Amino acid sequence: DTEVTQTPKHLVMGMTNKKSLKCEQHMGHRAMYWYKQKAKKPPELMFVYSYEKLSINESVPSRFSPECPNSSLLNLHLHALQPEDSALYLCASSQVLPGQGLRPTAPYEQYFGPGTRLTVT
Amino acid sequence: EDKVVQSPLSLVVHEGDTVTLNCSYEVTNFRSLLWYKQEKKAPTFLFMLTSSGIEKKSGRLSSILDKKELFSILNITATQTGDSAIYLCAVTSGGSNYKLTFGKGTLLTVNP
Numbered sequence: 001d002t003e004v005t006q007t008p009k010h011l012v013m014g015m016t017n018k019k020s021l022k023c024e025q026h027m028g029h030r031a032m033y034w035y036k037q038k039a040k041k042p043p044e045l046m047f048v049y050s051y052e053k054l055s056i057n058e059s060v061p062s063r064f065s066p067e068c069p070n071s072s073l074l075n076l077h078l079h080a081l082q083p084e085d086s087a088l089y090l091c092a093s094s095q096v097l098p099g100q101g102l103r104p105t106a107p108y109e110q111y112f113g114p115g116t117r118l119t120v121t
Numbered sequence: 122e123d124k125v126v127q128s129p130l131s132l133v134v135h136e137g138d139t140v141t142l143n144c145s146y147e148v149t150n151f152r153s154l155l156w157y158k159q160e161k162k163a164p165t166f167l168f169m170l171t172s173s174g175i176e177k178k179s180g181r182l183s184s185i186l187d188k189k190e191l192f193s194i195l196n197i198t199a200t201q202t203g204d205s206a207i208y209l210c211a212v213t214s215g216g217s218n219y220k221l222t223f224g225k226g227t228l229l230t231v232n233p
Contacts, residue, residue, distance in 0.1 A: 004163075031219060033219070041225070042209055042211075042223030042224065042225055042226055043164065043209075043221075043223055044223075045219075045220055045221065048219045048220070050219070055219065056219060056220065088162070090163060090164070094219075108169075109155060109166045109169045110155075110166070110221065111166055112157075112163040112164045112165070112166075113163055114162040114163045115162045115163055
């Protein structure tokens, strides 16, 4: 089973709203990722969690707040977004060897969820 | 700055044709190269390549990496309309095996 699930599939929110995106995987992966993808562009990495700890933050504005409550779940809390934040938000997960949480020495393929199409009005 | 360049950017073929998609890269301390297929939503993993000259194959798709010339190709034989998608190439490099640097993708359209 290589399934990563994301909810909701679509989300429309105003600039003053607070909402959350959710991601779940049951593959036993200990690395989870958030990507942002604008139309006709490749995905751009936002955050990486490894063993439930934030490993990479690609200088993402603080109006995006990630959370990893356990090894299967990853959330992205949204607050005071701008219209230019409208995009497809993709979650992914991958293996990582124990003891290599921050700097894994081996690459593993990332499996993506179906994404949440976010529109900020 | 790491750079991944895919060519062509778009390609239109007829069912049954064979296509070759290209990916070249300039990165510091290369670790792996990955191919993904993206239809309407999530990129779907196809291959991960870490060693030169070893072909990976899955059905009608195959891929190979040349670490000396810094490129990879993705071949699709006997194309079908279901192969229509954006094919993304990505690399991991440097100090992080987490960060995928993507190319802009090749949009493949297979006409019946």
